[in-house]
Amino acid sequence: MRKNVGLVILLAVACAVTYLLNDRFLAPANIENLLRRTALFSLISIGVSFVIASGGIDLSIGSVVCLVGTLLPWLTVQFGWSWPVALTALLALAAALGLLHGILVTKLRLQPFIVTLCGLLLYRGIARGLTGDQTQGFGMEFEGLRSLVTSAYSLFGLLPFQIPSVALITLVVALLAGFVMAKTPFGLYLRAVGRNEVAARYSGVDTDRVKIWAYLACSLLAGFGGVLFILDVNSAQPSDFGNFYELYAIAAAVLGGCSLKGGESSIVGVIIGATLMQVLRNAIVLVDIPTQLEFAIIGGVILSGAAAEELIRRAAAARK
Amino acid sequence: MMPLIEARALSKSFGSSQVLRDVSLSIGEGEIVSLIGENGAGKSTLSKILAGIVQPDSGTISLRGTAVSFSRPHESFEAGIGMVHQELCVAENLTIAENIGLGREPRRWGMVDSGALTVMAADALRRLGSGLSPSRLVGSLSAAERQLVEIARVLSFNARLLIFDEPTSSLSESEARSLLALLKRLRSDGVSILYVSHRLQEVQEVSDRVVALRDGCISGEMPYPPFERDRLIKMIVGREIQDTYGYRPRSRGAAALEVSAFRATPRHSPCSFAVRAGEIVGIAGLIGSGRTELLESIYGARRPAGGSVTVSGCPVSISSPAEAALAGITLVPESRGEQGLIAEWSITDNTNLSLIAIQRGPALRDRMAEGIITQRAIETLRIRCAGPDQPVRSLSGGNQQKVVLGRCLATEPRILLLDEPTRGVDVGARREIYSLLFSLAERGLAILFVSSELEEVIGIADRALVMSDGEIRGELGRESLSEHAIMALAAPLGRRAA
Numbered sequence: 055m056r057k058n059v060g061l062v063i064l065l066a067v068a069c070a071v072t073y074l075l076n077d078r079f080l081a082p083a084n085i086e087n088l089l090r091r092t093a094l095f096s097l098i099s100i101g102v103s104f105v106i107a108s109g110g111i112d113l114s115i116g117s118v119v120c121l122v123g124t125l126l127p128w129l130t131v132q133f134g135w136s137w138p139v140a141l142t143a144l145l146a147l148a149a150a151l152g153l154l155h156g157i158l159v160t161k162l163r164l165q166p167f168i169v170t171l172c173g174l175l176l177y178r179g180i181a182r183g184l185t186g187d188q189t190q191g192f193g194m195e196f197e198g199l200r201s202l203v204t205s206a207y208s209l210f211g212l213l214p215f216q217i218p219s220v221a222l223i224t225l226v227v228a229l230l231a232g233f234v235m236a237k238t239p240f241g242l243y244l245r246a247v248g249r250n251e252v253a254a255r256y257s258g259v260d261t262d263r264v265k266i267w268a269y270l271a272c273s274l275l276a277g278f279g280g281v282l283f284i285l286d287v288n289s290a291q292p293s294d295f296g297n298f299y300e301l302y303a304i305a306a307a308v309l310g311g312c313s314l315k316g317g318e319s320s321i322v323g324v325i326i327g328a329t330l331m332q333v334l335r336n337a338i339v340l341v342d343i344p345t346q347l348e349f350a351i352i353g354g355v356i357l358s359g360a361a362a363e364e365l366i367r368r369a370a371a372a373r374k
Numbered sequence: 375m376m377p378l379i380e381a382r383a384l385s386k387s388f389g390s391s392q393v394l395r396d397v398s399l400s401i402g403e404g405e406i407v408s409l410i411g412e413n414g415a416g417k418s419t420l421s422k423i424l425a426g427i428v429q430p431d432s433g434t435i436s437l438r439g440t441a442v443s444f445s446r447p448h449e450s451f452e453a454g455i456g457m458v459h460q461e462l463c464v465a466e467n468l469t470i471a472e473n474i475g476l477g478r479e480p481r482r483w484g485m486v487d488s489g490a491l492t493v494m495a496a497d498a499l500r501r502l503g504s505g506l507s508p509s510r511l512v513g514s515l516s517a518a519e520r521q522l523v524e525i526a527r528v529l530s531f532n533a534r535l536l537i538f539d540e541p542t543s544s545l546s547e548s549e550a551r552s553l554l555a556l557l558k559r560l561r562s563d564g565v566s567i568l569y570v571s572h573r574l575q576e577v578q579e580v581s582d583r584v585v586a587l588r589d590g591c592i593s594g595e596m597p598y599p600p601f602e603r604d605r606l607i608k609m610i611v612g613r614e615i616q617d618t619y620g621y622r623p624r625s626r627g628a629a630a631l632e633v634s635a636f637r638a639t640p641r642h643s644p645c646s647f648a649v650r651a652g653e654i655v656g657i658a659g660l661i662g663s664g665r666t667e668l669l670e671s672i673y674g675a676r677r678p679a680g681g682s683v684t685v686s687g688c689p690v691s692i693s694s695p696a697e698a699a700l701a702g703i704t705l706v707p708e709s710r711g712e713q714g715l716i717a718e719w720s721i722t723d724n725t726n727l728s729l730i731a732i733q734r735g736p737a738l739r740d741r742m743a744e745g746i747i748t749q750r751a752i753e754t755l756r757i758r759c760a761g762p763d764q765p766v767r768s769l770s771g772g773n774q775q776k777v778v779l780g781r782c783l784a785t786e787p788r789i790l791l792l793d794e795p796t797r798g799v800d801v802g803a804r805r806e807i808y809s810l811l812f813s814l815a816e817r818g819l820a821i822l823f824v825s826s827e828l829e830e831v832i833g834i835a836d837r838a839l840v841m842s843d844g845e846i847r848g849e850l851g852r853e854s855l856s857e858h859a860i861m862a863l864a865a866p867l868g869r870r871a872a
Contacts, residue, residue, distance in 0.1 A: 237738050237739055238737060238738055238739065239730045239731070239733075239739060242723065242727065242730060242739065243731070246716055246719075246727060249716045249718060250712070250715075250716045250717070252713050253712065253713055253714060253715055253716050254716070254727070255675065255695055256673075256675060256695055256705065256707050256713045257727045257728045257731060257781060258695050258698070258699035258700075258704075258727075258728045258731040258732055258785070259696065259727065260694065260696045260731075317716075
């Protein structure tokens with residue numbers, strides 16, 4: 055928890071500056087929108103935090119989001135599949151891709167970077183090929199299904215803004231993930247594998263199985279994220295849907311205290327990290343910064359935050 | 375005569391713990407001074423201060439009468455002080471020449487002059503009497519050869535003082551002997567040496583003077599030979615220890631581990647042997663004779679090339695450590711830091727990892743049970759620590775080894791395999807480990823261990839298997855165990871004929 059102090063300060067500063075420059079930041083509609091985006095990105099960030107904790111990396115997340123997200127309307131609208139069947143099939147597909155990544159990384163001993171980089175290229179290519187690169191969407195159909203994601207609850211008027219349903223979904227997933235990391239043997243194995251894979255194996259941990267599960271969970275959450283993203287936006291182009299999402303997810307996880315060297319993760323930190331990313335994107339719109347500068351702003355803020363945190367850490371270590 | 379280096383009243387604290395207190399030490403030209411003491415006594419810190427890697431809080435160092443202070447290792451190098459580290463610092467992907475010249479390569483037109491570099495490296499190696507080719511990759515060298523490269527590197531800075539920290543811990547008996555011969559040769563060239571070691575036999579053989587540290591203070595000094603073993607031990611532990619091993623005979627049961635026609639790797643010859651419940655069997659042999667591979671393939675950490683393993687009469691098929699642990703076999707691996715422990719973790723998490731891994735059943739961790747198991751390990755193994763949450767990284771070598779043992783024993787194994795059980799462990803903790811092994815054997819565990827220290831094999835084994843070139847060359851019962859008998863079997867056939 056103490057590790058996240060710097061991140062929380064950065065988030066508070068970003069919120070305060072944005073609010074001072076445009077007080078619409080705290081308008082109920084904006085908060086609701088921010089919560090929705092944060093929840094969606096937190097979901098895929100939690101997924102990648104498992105893989106990062108195990109000492110691996112997953113670059114294919116954005117393409118899995120695209121594949122699942124564009125094939126859901128494709129199967130239901132164009133081919134008339136019933137949505138429960140299409141949903142189940144696509145989530146199974148996402149899980150199978152994660153399983154494949156895990157097997158290639160552990161049994162064939164390929165580098166995770168290569169395996170998932172090829173995944174990034176492959177799945178987007180497949181999505182664009184299957185759909186003929188045409189925009190996929192639900193149009194006016196599937197209102198009921200979409201309202202599962204687009205609806206929001208006022209929580210009996212306790213809050214001045216509404217809580218989007220995706221925020222509740224993410225909350226459940228986050229609690230589950232936090233529980234797994236803190237309370238189950240799997241969480242212990244995952245951190246053991248990330249810290250010292252050889253020692254974990256010599257201690258009798260089935261390290262291959264642990265890593266396979268991490269990749270599976272990551273792709274499954276990316277696929278689930280893809281479903282929620284497409285239901286949220288209604289229609290998407292296969293050529294750019296989910297672009298760079300893996301980098302947002304990895305950045306959120308690393309900001310939140312996951313070391314790319316493995317062995318460390320904090321679900322709370324990951325969510326704060328994802329929140330910071332979305333607040334920055336929101337600020338760019340509200341403060342009238344040209345959107346072309348979006349990446350530059352996000353990159354700059356994160357880099358200065360990381361540098362400041364490291365300097366503070368060193369100063370603290372020197373005082374001890 | 376003025377000493378080469380003289381350190382006066384050095385003190386050093388890390389956080390709240392004072393590691394060195396008012397320590398003074400001088401080393402003359404061409405003198406070999408041995409520094410002995412338990413783990414955590416401050417030997418490493420003292421040698422690192424002399425090498426400029428760590429800065430003292432107070433105290434002075436003078437070199438040939440001139441006060442010096444080093445803020446970086448580089449500066450002590452230039453002043454002629456070199457350190458050969460316990461964990462060898464060589465880059466495996468570079469050649470011998472590149473390693474020796476690292477950081478000060480001869481240049482021409484701003485590029486590395488590889489011809490001059492090779493000449494420089496060849497000169498440095500020749501000075502050590504080594505015929506290694508400078509163009510070989512360090513990754514292809516044995517531990518002893520790497521150490522030679524490291525020594526050549528340090529010497530090529532025109533070092534007048536060499537500091538060796540546990541130089542023989544990764545060497546076989548004969549390699550260690552040739553290192554000691556090299557040290558004596560360097561001494562006759564006028565090089566001064568500070569020799570830090572747990573191995574008293576080597577200290578006795580090579581030293582001109584012995585200094586002992588205990589709890590950060592000089593606890594004794596023997597200015598000239600002979601260095602009687604008992605007195606050395608007394609200086610280290612502060613009390614007399616009669617027999618380090620304390621061998622206890624005991625009764626033995628049925629065969630617990632049987633290995634037949636077993637080949638660890640394709641270059642191993644098939645071997646068959648059995649270890650009975652309550653028996654302690656040692657495997658002796660030179661480094662590279664295939665001992666570690668044999669243990670690791672029985673444990674499933676590497677895939678055996680053939681043969682079968684039986685545990686208490688039941689054939690088992692083991693293809694991973696996880697399966698070995700389920701079959702009741704556990705291994706204390708050769709390298710604590712890389713294979714045995716997760717250094718950043720607490721004693722609790724390390725102690726329970728193996729047990730949780732084989733329990734497969736429960737979906738949730740039971741923190742209460744984990745705490746009890748840890749407490750029991752701390753008490754029975756006498757792990758000296760601030761508490762169960764202390765990271766194992768901050769424990770001394772002996773206590774780290776006890777945590778590894780605690781993790782292995784928490785699974786209640788029937789067969790305990792140990793690879794170099796006391797490497798880098800001080801005399802006091804060694805005794806405790808030996809006594810633990812005897813009481814485990816009394817309770818019916820079958821124990822099979824590999825050791826490079828002949829004394830240790832002779833001291834604790836009921837029976838020893840001697841390996842050479844991937845083959846078990848012979849078996850020696852306790853009554854016929856001697857260094858001579860083991861070495862006669864351990865020498866590779868080619869060399870023996872010569």
